[in-house]
C-alpha cells in the first residue's frame with residue numbers, strides 16, 4: 001500500500017526533515033509511527049498525501065509513484081485516503097454535519113438521505129451524534145478531533161492516516177478511539193497512526209516505526 | 218449516471234454559491250449594484266440611440282421643404298401663392314401656416330404666453346410646408362424643386378429638411394461607434410469588478426478552500442461555486458441595469474411626449490425591447506462568468522494546503 005524508498009525531504013529553508021527513509025506498509029497492515037517532536041512524523045504523512053513532495057527517493061502509494069504525479073491526479077490519490085490532522089483542519093464556517101459530509105460531496109454523492117445516514121453513522125462511532133448542528137468552535141478540542149476522525153472514516157477509505165489522533169483525549173476516550181482504528185483495520189483498512197501514547201500502542205501487537213531526527217531506526 | 222452526477226455537481230455548486238453570496242450580503246449587493254450601474258450606461262445610451270435612429274428613419278420618407286415667406290406675405294397673397302404652386306406637377310401637398318396661426322400655436326404649446334403677448338408685432342413669418350410629389354422625391358428632383366422655390370420673390374428662406382436628417386444620420390453613426398467603444402470599456406470594467414470580488418472571496422475562504430483540496434477536491438470542484446457566483450453577479454447586475462434604464466426611459470417619456478407634441482409628432486420613447494433586454498442579461502452573465510473564470514484560475518492556484 002505504502003512504499004518509501006530512500007526518501008529524503010529537505011524543506012525550502014534547508015532543514016532536512018526526513019533522511020533516507022525506507023519502509024513498506026502492506027495492504028491491510030496497521031502500524032504506529034513514533035518519535036520526538038520535530039522528528040519528521042507529520043512530514044512523512046504529508047508525503048503520502050502529496051501535501052509535500054520528496055526531495056529525493058520514491059514514494060509509492062497504491063501502486064502510484066507520487067513523485068511523478070501531475071497536479072491533476074493529486075485529488076484522486078487524496079480521496080482514497082482518510083487523513084486525521086494534528087490540528088483538526090475543520091471548516092469553522094460549517095456545521096459538524098457539513099464538515100463530515102464534505103468527503104462524500106467531493107466524491108460526488110448527492111443523495112441526501114444516504115449522506116445523512118453515513119454522516120450520522122460516522123458521528124455515532126466517535127460519540128458525537130448529538131452535535132451535528134453545532135459549529136466546530138463551539139466544541140472542545142477533543143470533540144473537534146473526533147469530528148476530524150468521523151470525517152476521515154465517513155467515506156470508508158482504503159488507507160487511514162492519523163496524526164496524533166488521541167492527543168487531546170482523556171485515557172478512556174483515547175482507548176476507545178484506538179479501538180476504533182483497530183476495528184477498521186480488522187475489516188481490511190490499512191492504518192498508520194502517529195502517536196506518543198506508549199501505553200496504548202503496546203496494547204496492539206502492531207508494527208512500530210520509530211523516527212529519530214528524520215531517520216528510521 | 219455520470220451525466221446525472223455531473224448535473225448534480227453543478228446543482229450543488231449553484232446553491233452553494235448562493236449561500237456564499239448570502240454570507241457576505243453587503244459586499245455582494247455592492248458588487249451587483251456597481252455592475253448594474255456600469256452596464257446601465259452603455260445600455261441606456263444604446264436605447265436612446267436606437268430611439269433617435271427610429272425617429273430619423275421616419276423622417277427619411279417625408280422629405281419636406283419649408284418655405285419661410287417674407288414678412289409682408291400673408292392673407293390673400295399667401296393663399297394665391299399656395300394655389301399657384303399647387304399646380305406644379307412636382308408638388309403633392311402644400312400646408313399653409315399663416316403667421317398668426319403659427320404664433321397662436323407656439324403660444325399654446327411653449328408656455329411663453331405672457332412674454333409673447335407683450336410683443337407688439339408677430340415675430341413669426343408665414344410658412345409653406347411643401348411635400349414633393351411621389352415621382353419627384355429623389356434627391357435630384359427635390360434639389361431642383363428647392364432651387365426653383367428659392368427663386369420665388371415671396372420666399373425669404375427655403376429649408377430642405379432632408380439635409381439635416383442626413384447630417385443627423387451621420388452624427389448618429391458616430392454616436393453609435395462611441396457607444397460601442399464605451400460598451401467595450403465598461404465591459405472590461407465589469408470583468409475587473411467581478412474579478413476583484415472573486416479574489417476577495419477566495420481570500421476570505423482560504424482555509425475552507427485549502428481544507429477542501431486537502432481531502433481530495435479537484436480544482437473544478439473548488440472553482441465551480443466561484444464561477445456560479447460570477448454568473449450570479451453578472452445576471453443580477455444585468456437585471457439592475459435593465460431596471461435603471463427602464464426607469465430612466467419612463468421618467469423621460471413624459472417630457473419627450475411634450476416636446477414631440479410641439480413638433481406635431483406622436484413620437485414616444487420606446488422601452489427596451491426583448492432583444493436588447495436579452496442582450497443585456499446575456500452579456501452581463503457572460504461577463505460575470507468570464508471575470509470569475511479569469512480571477513479564480515489565477516488565485517485558486519495560490520491556495521495550497523500545508
Ligand SMILES: Nc1ncnc2c1ncn2[C@@H]1O[C@H](COP(=O)(O)OP(=O)(O)OP(=O)(O)O)[C@@H](O)[C@H]1O
Pocket residue numbers: 011012013015016017035036037038039040041042043044086
Ligand atoms: N513547511 C515547513 N517549512 C520548513 N520546515 C518545516 C516545515 N514543516 C516542518 N518543518 C520542520 O521539519 C521538522 C519536522 O517537522 P514535523 O512536523 O514533521 O515534525 P513532527 O515529528 O510531526 O513533530 P511533532 O511531534 O511536534 O508534531 C521540524 O524541525 C520542522 O521545523
Ligand SMILES: [Mg+2]
Pocket residue numbers: 041042043086163
Ligand atoms: Mg507533527
